[in-house]
Amino acid sequence: MQSPSLKTRPSHPKSTPVLALLGLMLAGLALPAAQAQNSVWPTKPVKIVVTFTPGGAPDTLARVLAEKWGQTLGQTFTVDNRPGAGGNIGSDYVAKSPADGNTLLIATVGTHAINPALYSNMPYNHIKDFTPVSFLASTPNLLVVNNAVPAKNVRELIALAKKTPLNFGSSGSGTSIHLSGELFNTLAGVKMQHIPYKGRAQAVPDLLGGRIAMIFDNMPSALPLVKSGDVRALGVTSATRSAAAPNIPTIAESGLPGFEATSWFALMAPAGLPKDVQARINLEALRVLALPDVREKMAILGLDLAPGTPEALASLIQVETTKWANVVKESGAKPD
DSSP states (O other), X not given: OOOGGGOBOOOOOOSHHHHHHHHHHXXXXXXXXXXXXXXXXXXXXXXXXXXXXXXXXXXXXXXXXXXXXXHHSSSOEEEEEOOOGGGHHHHHHHHTSOSSSSEEEEEEHIIIIIHHHHOSSOXXXXXXXXXXXXXXXXEEEEEEEETTOOOOSHHHHHXXXXXXXXXXXXXXXXXXXXXXXXXXXXXXXXXXXXXXXXXXXXXXXXXXXXSSOEEEEEHHHHHHHHHTTSEEEEEESSSSOOTTSTTSOBTTTTTOTTOOBEEXXXXXXXXXXXXXXXXXXXHHHHHHHTSHHHXXXXXXXXXXXXXXXXXXXXXXXXXXXXHHHHHHXXXXXXXX
16 A cells, blocks of 8 residues: 655755855864854853753754754753653743743654644744744654564564554654654554653663553664664565665555655744844854764764754645645644
8 A cells, every 4th residue: 555645755955055054164164263253142040941851862862952053152051851742832831931042942743843733732932933943854764563573574474463453652643753654554544552651762772661562752762772682673664775774674665555655854043033132042053063973973863864954844844744635634643
């Protein structure tokens, strides 16, 4: 069963031109010059809100930004994890914060594309209540199963799901982890039960303990579990294999043609952020994501860094909102 409208690769901005320009800029950017601009941002401690528990891809990105900014910008940067409601709780907190650049959000495909279609009563408007700053990264999800699950590939998993009740966990309703499972249900013609958690930190112990059979987790957090042998990987959700795990086949090639879904993460601020502050934060995000040690670390984790302009991010959100609304409608997904 295939449905072209259910393909979900994000058309995020290309990183090469941005990084080339950034390299030229950084060549002449000395630390005193950066500190001199602190009158624009940051002027006091900055909080980076993550809408999930620690340990996942958005948390990793937030902590990298906080660490690198803290080393050079003369202010304190903290990561504030506010999980719940598929990311809506933390996002709503940022939406209602002062638009001064001192409260930022690691937005996800869930908070800024999926949730508006999934939840009937959103506490925030994902477009009007935020100022886009920069796309950060994308990553495939990784379908991993408890080692006791007898299926050794996607084809066997589908056959098993048609005979035996199975469930899959997620870091919350509306996340890409949840919708990857719903997309799998739709294309495979199965009805695996969705079990939502407040975050992956709560879901993983149940996966390891066998209380849930599988999870479509973000690559950066799932891959270490695969490498340690704690779980077994059946496939990546992207259209092509991941460079971080080239031996793991795609779900499409291993039994479910047409399957494709990718998670993405972006930096947002409350609506009304002054243009000069927006430009300053964007510049600093590009600087950090161009650092060789950051790019190397993210590549190992399976995160594809692709920073860009606020305008490109705004366009992406519009496109992704329409695309995921179709997925929600066709899959019949509901918040649990």
